[in-house]
Amino acid sequence: MNAPEQLFASVNALPDVQSHADHRQLAIQRVGVKSLVHPVMIQTTTGPQPSVATVDMTVSLPPEIKGTHMSRFLEVFQTHQDPLSYHALQSLMNAMLVRLESQQGYIKIAVPYFVRKSAPVSGVESLMDYQVTLECEELQNQRLTTFTVVVPVTSLCPCSKKISEYGAHNQRSHVTIAAQIEGPVEIEELITVAERAASCELWGLLKRPDEKYVTERAYDNPKFVEDLVRDIALALSQDRRIKGYSVESENFESIHNHSAYAKIDHLHYS
Numbered sequence: 001m002n003a004p005e006q007l008f009a010s011v012n013a014l015p016d017v018q019s020h021a022d023h024r025q026l027a028i029q030r031v032g033v034k035s036l037v038h039p040v041m042i043q044t045t046t047g048p049q050p051s052v053a054t055v056d057m058t059v060s061l062p063p064e065i066k067g068t069h070m071s072r073f074l075e076v077f078q079t080h081q082d083p084l085s086y087h088a089l090q091s092l093m094n095a096m097l098v099r100l101e102s103q104q105g106y107i108k109i110a111v112p113y114f115v116r117k118s119a120p121v122s123g124v125e126s127l128m129d130y131q132v133t134l135e136c137e138e139l140q141n142q143r144l145t146t147f148t149v150v151v152p153v154t155s156l157c158p159c160s161k162k163i164s165e166y167g168a169h170n171q172r173s174h175v176t177i178a179a180q181i182e183g184p185v186e187i188e189e190l191i192t193v194a195e196r197a198a199s200c201e202l203w204g205l206l207k208r209p210d211e212k213y214v215t216e217r218a219y220d221n222p223k224f225v226e227d228l229v230r231d232i233a234l235a236l237s238q239d240r241r242i243k244g245y246s247v248e249s250e251n252f253e254s255i256h257n258h259s260a261y262a263k264i265d266h267l268h269y270s
Helices: 003-012 070-079 086-100 158-163 187-197 208-220 225-237
Strands: 028-044 047-061 105-118 125-139 142-156 170-181 242-252 259-266
Touching: 028 070, 028 105, 047 070, 047 086, 070 086, 086 105, 086 125, 086 142, 105 187, 125 187, 142 158, 142 187, 142 208, 142 225, 170 187, 170 225, 187 225, 225 242, 225 259
Parallel strands: none
Antiparallel strands: 028 047, 047 105, 105 125, 125 142, 142 170, 170 242, 242 259
C-alpha cells in the first residue's frame, strides 16, 4: 500500500463523532453552513453571468443524531455546475437532501446581479447592479421557492408637485420584491415590474439629453411610496407563476432625515 492509500485508510478509520447518538433528544430545525462566499454563474436573459454568492445551506437534524456532516454541504455546492436559475435551485436542493440524508432543507443564495442598459435618449450602454436572493425550502414535503430583488428607482412626490409653483422634491427609492414562484421567472421580469411602477428608472451612465429625459419623466409621473407598492402588487397578482409576494419600498427622503416606507405582504408562510 502506497503513502496516499495508507493516509486514506487511516482517515477512514477515524471515529465519526457526529454520527453518534445524542441523549438530549432535541430535534434541530436548521443546521449547516452560513455565509459561505463562493464564485458562481447565474442565468440571465442574455446568458450565464459570473458573480460571487453568499450562501446558506441547512438541513434538519433528528433528535437522536449528535451532528450533521458540515463538509458535505460544500461538496454539494462545489460540484453543482449549472448556472443559478429556478431549475438549478431545485436540483441543488435535491442533491443536498440526498447527500445529507434529510427530509427538510433550506438554501439561500445572495448575489449581485448586473443588467446592461441603454440610456433612454443617447443610447449609451452601462451596467446597473441589483441585489438578488434566491431561496428554496423543503418542509413537510412541500417546497417553496422565492426570488427576491432590490431595485433602485426614482420617486417624485405628488404633493410637492401639487403645492409648489416650480419643481418638486424627488428621491432615490429601494423597491424590494419577494416573489414565491411555481415555475421559471426571470430576474429581469421582476426588475421591469418595479421600474415601470416608479416615477422613473435608473441608469448607470447618462448624458445630458438623458438627464433631461429622466428629470421630466419623473416630474410627469409622480408617485407616493404607497403608489409604488400598490402598482407593483397589482402587476404581480396578475402573474400566475407567482403564488405569493411581498413588495416594500423605502424612499430616502431628500427633504427629511428619515425615510418614507410602505409594504404589502401576500407571502405564504410554511
